[in-house]
Every structure is written in C-alpha cells, then in structure tokens.
Amino acid sequence: MRIAVAADSLDGVAERVVEELRGRGHEVILHGALDPTARDDWAWASEAAARDVGEGRADQAVVCCWTGTGASIAANKVPGVRAALCADAYTADGARRWNDANVLALSLRLTSEVVLGEILEAWFAGEPSTDDADRANVAHLDAI
Numbered sequence: 001m002r003i004a005v006a007a008d009s010l011d012g013v014a015e016r017v018v019e020e021l022r023g024r025g026h027e028v029i030l031h032g033a034l035d036p037t038a039r040d041d042w043a044w045a046s047e048a049a050a051r052d053v054g055e056g057r058a059d060q061a062v063v064c065c066w067t068g069t070g071a072s073i074a075a076n077k078v079p080g081v082r083a084a085l086c087a088d089a090y091t092a093d094g095a096r097r098w099n100d101a102n103v104l105a106l107s108l109r110l111t112s113e114v115v116l117g118e119i120l121e122a123w124f125a126g127e128p129s130t131d132d133a134d135r136a137n138v139a140h141l142d143a144i
C-alpha cells in the first residue's frame with residue numbers, strides 16, 4: 001500500500017514507523033519532521049498526510065505527535081478520513097474492524113517500539129466488518 005506518514009518531531013518511534021512500514025513492503029510518503037522541506041507543526045503535518053488519503057494519493061496514513069491527540073484531530077477534519085488514536089493492538093484491531101479507520105494516529109510519548117510493532121500487526125491484519133450495523137455506523141460518519 002501507499003502510506004503517508006506524518007510526525008511533528010523525530011522523537012520516539014517517529015522514524016521507526018517509517019522503517020516498520022518499509023519493512024512490511026509499503027511505499028511511504030513523508031510529511032512534517034520526516035520531510036526536511038515540510039512544515040513540521042502537528043496540525044499541518046497531519047493535515048498533509050490525511051489529505052494524501054482523502055485525495056487518493058495514499059491508501060492509508062499514520063500520523064504522530066507527542067500525545068497523538070492533535071494529529072488525530074487534524075486528520076479527522078479532512079473529508080473521507082477516519083483517524084483513530086491507538087495505544088495498543090486491541091484498539092488498532094477495533095479501529096480497522098468497527099470503524100474502518102484509514103488513518104492510524106500514534107502518541108510519540110506513549111508508543112514503545114514493541115507496542116508499535118503490535119499495533120501495526122493488528123492494523124494490517126484487521127479487515128473492516130461487513131456487519132450491517134457496523135457499515136451503517138461508518139456510513140453515517142460521512143453524514144455527520
């Protein structure tokens with residue numbers, strides 16, 4: 001997949017995210033602090049990655065900031081984006097399964113390398129639910 005990655009700093013697992021994604025065979029599009037020419041403030045960096053998804057240049061995105069909250073809030077402002085802040089694999093699995101999330105938001109403060117691997121494993125293994133109620137919930141997001 002083509003995956004846009006944004007971070008507002010190179011703290012914590014920011015660069016590890018890129019390594020993990022490339023190691024899994026994904027094409028990575030860099031934003032924020034990961035691109036020396038880009039603006040690295042969290043709202044701008046996350047917006048850029050989310051727009052890649054919303055406008056079809058990327059299939060999914062991973063957006064990071066110290067807490068993960070600003071990155072997720074910014075991404076969720078972009079039409080077509082469903083960003084989920086995940087601190088563990090269970091949440092990442094649920095985000096893909098129940099929310100059909102297409103943007104993974106991470107806290108650079110909280111996410112260890114081990115937990116990052118677990119989160120990505122669950123994220124890429126997870127398939128969106130085909131249950132009618134789940135699809136109705138996801139469809140309603142566009143209507144809100």
Ligand SMILES: O=C(CO)[C@H](O)[C@H](O)COP(=O)(O)O
Pocket residue numbers: 008009041042065066067068069070071
């Ligand atoms: O978690 C964040 C936003 O949700 C930021 O990473 C945090 O506010 C630090 O930003 P800055 O380094 O620009 O002060």
